Amino acid sequence: MKNATPIRIAMIGGGSWATALVKILSENNVTIRWWLRNEVDAAHIKRFNRNKSYLSDVQINPRKVKVTTKIREAIRDADYVILAVPAAFVSDALLGLTPAHFTGKLVVSAIKGMIPNINQLVTDWVEAKFAVPKDHISCIAGPCHAEEVALEKQSYLTIASTGAACAEAVSALLTCRFVKASPINDLYGVEYCAVMKNIIALACGITHGLGYGDNFQAVLVSNATQEIRRFVDTLFPVARDLSQSAYLGDLLVTCYSPFSRNRTFGNLIGRGYTIQSAQMEMNMIAEGYYAVRSIYAINEPHQVPMPIVSAVYRILYEGASPGAEMNALKREMR
Secondary structure, three states: OOOOOOEEEEEEOOOHHHHHHHHHHOOOOEEEEEEOOOHHHHHHHHHHOOOOOOOOOOOOOOOOEEEEOOHHHHHOOOOEEEEOOOHHHHHHHOOOOOHHHHOOOEEEEOOOOEEOOOOEEHHHHHHHHHOOOHHHEEEEEOOOOHHHHHOOOOEEEEEEOOOHHHHHHHHHHOOEOOEEEEEEOOHHHHHHHHHHHHHHHHHHHHHHHHOOOHHHHHHHHHHHHHHHHHHHHHHOOOOOOOOOHHHHHHHHHHHHOOOOHHHHHHHHHHOOOOHHHHHHHHOOOOHHHHHHHHHHHHHOOOOOOOHHHHHHHHHHHOOOOHHHHHHHHHOOOO
16 A cells, blocks of 8 residues: 555454454554453563464564554554454443544454344444444455465455445455455445354354265255345345355355364364363354354344254254254255
């Protein structure tokens, strides 16, 4: 980017995706105030310019990145606020902030989950909670894994917003020598698809843990694309091409990649782990675990046929047998 004055960014979150985004952004003309809740990790980054807990091989540029554990310091004077914490914790992360703190800022959700209990998309929650205009809000979709960003492998992002200027500005901000970002106007479609692909990845992981092969997984993903289409078109019926990378590409990489935490979580469940033991084994949040409860609740009044989502919900929240659920599900696959 060729701006004379660096663009000021607040990065909220200390996980692998936040670390990857810091790496991408640092390729351009920016200054980043990076908020982490964990004081030990923050101190380590300040001293060694590496996040010891996530993507520890990524070198942090100290000339462009300043670390803080104070949320108000992070967002003060920022042009962009990027949210990269798990959906279940975003409310706690922004605790104490008011609409005045977000005045004039563009807010970017890098969260592929939903606010639990209230079953709300992150962008809707930001709009309602902090009075941010809808056309000043965007979300980041893949297909893109943090681990491949760390290795500087060619990657692609899609930036969705109802505001064309916002989507284009964020796309430019996140485009660098190894990442291409493109704008799109289907905010709700992209955000819901990003949520649902994590649920489908859980299902794929469960089947893998149970010993199903690639043949069944291919059929499962094919049926999932139809399930996602039915759901998203019922809630937000606009013209969209679900074969685009923001939809299908993000679904495929999450379902098939060994880097996918949702697939990994599902695999552990399929192998017989309890939910608690699987969470302890991973030491990371699988957004699909919370998202499936939200999507299941949202769909109750609509009754869109979603056998895969329903099966995952019953396994995770009703104690159903993974083997029995997948055995029943395979009879519905075409």
